Amino acid sequence: MKFSQIYAPTLRETPAEAEVVSHQLMLRAGMIRKAAGGIYTYLPLAWRVLKKIEHIVREEMDAQGGQELLMPIVQPAEMWQESGRWAVYGDEMFRLTDRHDRNFCLGPTHEEMITTLVRSDVRSYRQLPILLYQIQNKYRDEIRPRFGLMRGREFIMKDLYSFDKDEDGLNISYKKMYDAYTNVFSRCKLKFRPVEADSGAIGGSGSHEFMVLAESGEAEIVYCTSCDYAANVEKAELLPLDEISTGEKLPLTQVHTPNCKSIADVAKLLHIDKQQTIKSIAFETDQGPVLALVRGDHEVNEIKVLNKLNLINITMASEKSIIDDYQSVPGFIGPCGLPKKIKIIADVNVMKMINAAAGANIADYHLQNVNPGRDFAADIIADIRLIQENDPCPHCAMPVKKARGIEVGQVFKLFTKYSSALKATYLDENGKEKPMVMGCYGIGVSRTMAAAIEQNYDEHGIIWPVPIAPYQVVVIPVNSKDTNQVQLAELVCRQLNLHGIDSVWDDRNERxxxxxxxxxxxxxxxxxxxxPKSISEQTVEVKERKTGQIHFFSTSDYLENIIELLQKL
RNA sequence: CGGGGCGUAGCGCAGUUUGGUAGCGCGCUUGGUUCGGGACCAAGAGGCCGUGGGUUCAAGUCCCGCCGCCCCGACCA
Structure with missing residues (x-):
């Protein structure tokens, strides 16, 4: 392939709209162009990369018994109404009506579509398990699309759905997909980590996210340096810490703490450690106001609070709510003497504290010698703190480390959430009707391309891993006026392509x-x-993009050497 | 939706304060010289200054509305 024939308009300067590296480099390298906010055209180079990623995905899905199909992007409202998600999905769903005013959406995901398909054709346990997948555009009208392909409104996704007769079957399907995902990202030559993930409102035991490790990642993960535990910080469970305070419970006293609105201020003024204070975070939820308590040196994990209370929504309480509902003062909230309607959820470590300091619910005052149980009662005691670096690993108690990652895949046990709602049932061995047990497993294909760049670039540009590079080799004649060089470049390129190595030669009349x-x-x-040396000495110069290392191969045996090099990279 | 910023040539930007003939760099076209890490000289092409209205003798510049884009937050593959 001649480079001059490839539609890859490279840019010398970075367009102002691009913030993250992958977005900047894809624009500059002539891989993508924006059509609208969060919606992009994939130019030929990007499309080649995407096809390579998809190819790897297909092979691994097929290897686990997955079957590919293609479902509509335009989906009728009815099935979403039946599952209840037409109302729940909210503004994030692209909705449209046809000329008869019937409601449709652009599929953000395909649980409804696949479940209604399978329910109409599958009747017996003998037909299960079934693993079906598709790779196609999906649509989410993101509040704020950003980071180029990392968070678009239109994106390419692989979704596989598993249908089993029971949870044992689901566990097998889940394991297959977990293994398949591990293979996919390994074959893409990406540094990644599967981490335990929050399974959200659906509950159940299982979800893992596959994180490509990159500084620019939006997700924060923790991992153990001595065992193989790794989790999204949202999910990471924590062992209760040792008690830090001992001694006799002293009488509660009120202290003047003007302008001390933060834990740090209070600790400083009272000459105590942050560990001896109670941090009180006020939330508004769909079940009313909730006050979460953690030790002063800890942070609240909102997701844990959400899950422990079976909430759908949780937000920080507004100043108005703190005054009206909590009858308190922003900056001076505490657990003592709050109105009865305030639900208190306390971290396990808070309940072990003795003579702690906490807000007094009066402007410029805190309470000292607060003793949980004596001075306030918690409605719920649970692990609600956010894991921090060096916290003990929940599996082996060794200190954990933090890292950032880009979520490129998630495997998820759905159980019977959709099969029950959409009546996808089968008859078991005893002729009894049961809902199918489902799982769903997604890979963000276009996001994976962006993540690969976020992980592999330098100041000069992208450094593609060999398996997903648009072309593996470029051949450049130094002097485009030298016919010998030009002819040799073309010959080398043809030879490489004949041996299955995707190559281009740069035939442009450029310096x-x-x-x-x-x-x-x-x-x-x-x-x-x-x-010139290639002609006079019959050698080619081969430079590795990643290391800059240069090799000289004879024109007689360069093929073998290049094949070997590509395998090593 | 809340907060901040920006729309001027394909890209990056200046010009807006103080209204008076629309500029620079890169890229593009043509000719010449160059040719191992984004060359040089010369001559060109290219703009309803996001959009609609208003003020004015005169608007890129001032006023009002709308649209779009980017960044921070809630949301998520």
Missing amino acids: AGVKFKDADLIGYPLKITIG
Whole structure:
């Protein structure tokens, strides 16, 4: 392939709209162009990468017994109304009406579509399990699309849905997908980590997210340095800590603490450690006001509070709510003497504190010698704190570390949430009707492409991992006026392609520097330079994009050497 | 939706304070010289200054409305 024939308009300067590296580099490398906010055209180079990722995904899905199908993007409202999600999904769903005023949406996901399909055709346990998947555009009208392909409104997704007769079957399907995902991201040569994830309102035991490790990742994860535990911080459970305070419970006293609105201020003024204070965070929820208590040196994990209380919505309480509902004062909230309607959820470690300091619910006052149980009662005592670096691993108690990641996949046990709602049932061995037990497993394909760049780039451009590079090799004749060089470059390129190595040669009448810069920007794993020496000494110069390492191979045996190099990379 | 910023040539930007003939760099076209890390010289093409209204002799610039984009937050693959 001649580079001049590829529609890859590279840019010397970074368009102002791009913030994150993957977005900047894909625009500059002529891979994507924006059509609207969060909606992009994939130009040929990007499309080649996407097809390679999809190919790996397909092979791994098929290897686990998955069958590919294609479902509509435009979905009728009825099935969403039946599952109850037409109302729940809210503004994030792209909705449209046809000429007869019938309601449709652009599919954000396909549980409804696949479940109504399977329910109409599957009757018997003998037909299960079934693993069906699709790769296609999905749509979410994100409040704020950003980061280029990382959070678009239209994106390419692989979703596989499993249907089993019971939970044992689901566990097997789940394991298959977990393994398949591990294979997919390994084959893409990405540094990633499967982490335990929150399974949200659906509950149940199982969900893992697959995180591509990158500084720019939106998700925070913790992992153990001595065992293989890893989790999203939202999910990470915590062992109760040792008691830190001992001694006799002293009488409750009120202290003047003007302008001390933070834990740090209070601790400083009272000459105590942050560990001896109680942090009170006020929330508004669909079940009314909830006060969450953690030790002063800890943070509240909102997701845990949400799950422990079976809530749907939780937000920080407004100042108005703190005054009206809590009858308190922002900055001076505490658990003592609140109105009865305030539900108190306390972290396990708070209940072990003795003679702590907490807000007095009066402006510029705190309470000292607060003793949980004596001075306030918690409605719920649970693990609600956010894990911190060096907290003990919940599996082996060794200190955990933190990292950032980009969520590129999630495996999820749905159980019978959708099969019950949509009546996808089968007859078991005893002729009894039961709902199918489902799982869903997604991979953000277009996001994976972006994540690969976030993890592999330098100041010159992209550094593609070999398996997903748009082309593995670029061949550059240094002097485009030198017919010998040009002819050799074309020959080398043809040879490589004949041996299954995706290659281009840069036939443009440009100075060498321009061609080198574009090659680095686009990020071919290998660059072959054809210069004067290639002609006089019959050698080619091969440079590894990632390391900059240079090899010289003879024109007689470069093929074997390049094949070997590509396998090593 | 709340907070902040921006819409001027394909891209990056200046010009707006103080209204008076629309500019710079890169890219693009043509010719010449160059040719191993984004060359040089010369000559060109290219803009309803996001959009609608208003003020004015005169609006890129002042006023009002609308649209779009980017960043921070709630949401998420």
